[in-house]
């Protein structure tokens with residue numbers, strides 16, 4: 477009897493301590509990143525992009541290639557760069573010599589003046605359902621990492637790949653997050669790679685697309701980080717007041733389900749279009765300014781890269797696709813996102829509920845462990 481009650485008291489105390497820490501602003505504030513896409517025929521010279529990146533307080537830039545002009549433009553700045561091995565190069569990268577050549581000429585060549593700290597191997601490969609590409613993905617990540625090891629660069633440069641949110645089978649409620657069954661084999665191999673090399677699992681997260689598909693059901697305030705009543709995950713009792721954090725926690729749940737709690741998550745792309753076609757609900761300047769502006773003022777525990785630096789006029793698809801940029805090609809801002817270098821002193825539950833799933837699991841674990849101890 478007595479031992480039982482001391483056990484439950486101990487659990488209650490733990491619960492109180494851990495839950496109360498979720499009320500504090502996130503302890504670790506990851507820095508802001510921005511995606512520098514270049515599918516446009518009217519974009520400014522890369523030298524003009526540098527002060528724009530600095531003006532929004534971003535300290536990380538991701539490229540979709542390893543454009544020498546861009547890499548040279550960022551030399552001597554304190555901005556970290558991530559370069560990409562395009563999907564079209566994946567099959568040749570399974571040859572270690574080709575991977576070594578690629579890293580030498582696209583990465584090592586620019587160090588240390590340009591601070592390249594990441595290599596993306598492939599973009600949204602798994603959801604293209606091209607078995608040739610998918611089968612080459614992990615091998616390419618491994619040979620690129622092997623090349624970094626050979627060159628003594630593996631500590632300073634992390635290798636990863638980016639995934640569409642469509643790798644998820646379930647994302648609601650966040651605690652039920654799970655990957656699509658038919659992708660689990662490949663994802664497990666990728667997670668083994670991340671677990672071994674300490675690199676993050678990167679996902680593209682766009683609450684905009686969920687809203688666009690279901691504007692009557694999903695409250696706009698909930699997706700653009702404005703005050704709203706939020707939603708409580710019935711499994712964990714964690715309250716979410718924005719979809720973005722819910723989707724990140726869904727990814728954490730999916731990782732956990734495969735046994736990879738220790739692998740960290742990164743958001744390789746997120747953003748909101750300032751313009752869209754008549755059937756693209758929510759694609760307005762006002763919403764884009766709210767989404768990106770609010771996001772940029774938050775302290776978030778994971779690395780987040782906003783999509784994108786510029787509007788890109790040659791992107792195919794609906795009008796929204798060409799209007800994700802924070803800046804126009806003439807370098808004027810599409811809208812004002814505010815001074816993001818002065819972070820909000822946020823104490824809202826939202827930013828704190830990030831990876832609340834992890835804390836919830838920790839509580840369970842400690843309570844179970846205490847049963848053994850007490």
Ligand SMILES: *[C@@H]1O[C@H](CO)[C@@H](O)[C@H](O)[C@H]1NC(C)=O
Nearest residue numbers: 554556588589590591592593
């Ligand atoms: C590159 O960025 C990393 C991570 O922020 C930092 O530790 C390192 O000092 C930077 N290297 C250079 C040469 O600036």
Ligand SMILES: *[C@@H]1O[C@H](CO)[C@@H](O)[C@H](O)[C@H]1NC(C)=O
Nearest residue numbers: 648649651652653709710711
């Ligand atoms: C709780 O999570 C499990 C998976 O972890 C899921 O199957 C179940 O539907 C969730 N329950 C509720 C009430 O959401």
Ligand SMILES: *[C@@H]1O[C@H](CO)[C@@H](O)[C@H](O)[C@H]1NC(C)=O
Nearest residue numbers: 668671672734735736737738
């Ligand atoms: C992750 O790596 C650690 C250290 O190498 C290992 O002990 C653990 O089993 C790995 N986890 C999984 C799920 O493979």
Ligand SMILES: *[C@@H]1O[C@H](CO)[C@@H](O)[C@H](O)[C@H]1NC(C)=O
Nearest residue numbers: 773815817818819820821822
């Ligand atoms: C945050 O708090 C600091 C110190 O209390 C203060 O100097 C700063 O102006 C605050 N920032 C905002 C955006 O309120």
